[in-house]
Amino acid sequence: MAATTALVTIEHRDAVAWVTMNRPKKLNALSVELMGELSAALNAAENDDTIKVVVLRGTNSVFSVGYDIAQEVEMGVSTAEQWHAGLEHNIGLSMQVWRLKKPVIAAVSGWALAGGCELAMACDMIISGEDAKFGEPEIRFGSGPVTLLMPFLIGQKATNELLYTGDVIDAARAEELGMINRVVPAADLDNAVEQLARKIALTPLSILRYTKRAITRAYDAMGLTQTVESNLDIAAVLNSADTPERTEFTKLVATEGLRAALEWRDERYGQIDV
Template structure:
């Protein structure tokens, strides 16, 4: 099995367990981690011995989302730079939706922004009690890479969450909104995810694969791919442009560090 620097891939019989492994930064996704994941998932998709892919995070979080420190250091000169970057992020998320094999997310701690979207792209989600969910992008002038939430929950709930940038959704509310399938004690989350994965792995492989294809085809009939592509194009323009909030967040991040920038962002939304 291939060796990776920022992820781990293990096997539990026919279940592949992919672990994001940057715990020192809450498993934030930088380009190298995304590229490794794309390579690993492609290999798992091609491996007939793998029936199910389960994804999780090392340490105290599933993931805090895209790595803001890495993005600040990245040289982005024009729209084409943003197109390439956003396409990488989009493909990284959507590989779990498009995988021919069932994908299961087991989340804990933080599951925010790009990680939230990746979790939504998986077929099933098991959440540990205490997990914090949300999409804070509008609070500092950026946007949604993969606009999956309106397809998973209702439009009113999606709009409230996305337009406020709320990133303090708890696991119980995520369950109520249909964002996750199960909420279990933290020490039982992986076991629950593996239990579901093993049931899928024991089912008839061809039936599982074609049934997932059929479910996804129903979304395609409703214009899913067109909507996702349009949303990504809008997000490229949003990120390539600027706003007072985005400028101030970037200034604070550069002069005082990411922690100070996030504190400024959050302080603006306290009642």
């Protein structure tokens, strides 16, 4: 059974719900509208007792390039108060995935960047194709991580390097760091995810729910929720900071488009990227 909205596709394969972000022309950028539909799809899967496992993926060989920067510029988000309200909404989606009462598997192909990387990291497991790329490059134009999950997944030193540089890593490196579970050939991604999802779905639903609750509470005891909430306040100030780089990036988005702004950003780092 499949149901389609403008921006999200939901397909039931026995006890597994495949939830697909369906905004390929924008590389599944997380607009307000997409996030709303995705949240509703996750709620539906959570409340359906015929579903035991959720798979989250993108379209057009891209998971998601993150939050819709062009929409943020168009909305004129600038003050710390405005950023706080918007970022709280963004964090809400990631933490909805994190706290969903059923296991969520991210099937990642292509880009999983910024908010898209955070959304994948919020899933219980990540299986990626060899073509996948992960990272939070937003520091390069004066932004920063919103849902601060990375330190809990890959540790201090690797997190520091990725968040200070904005580097993007390939799937093999992400697996080496423990960010993802495994890498498979791109053509085998759906089959690998389906096999894992079906194996998990053999477990009784109540056992899956309690097991996920136990794991989530363990991370809460380590301070994950407090870290995410504390980072929200810092991220609101960070995103509203008045820097020449942020000013130029925002101007380029408004006048020449997001692609031109990203090219300008990448040119600044291109000569020193290794």
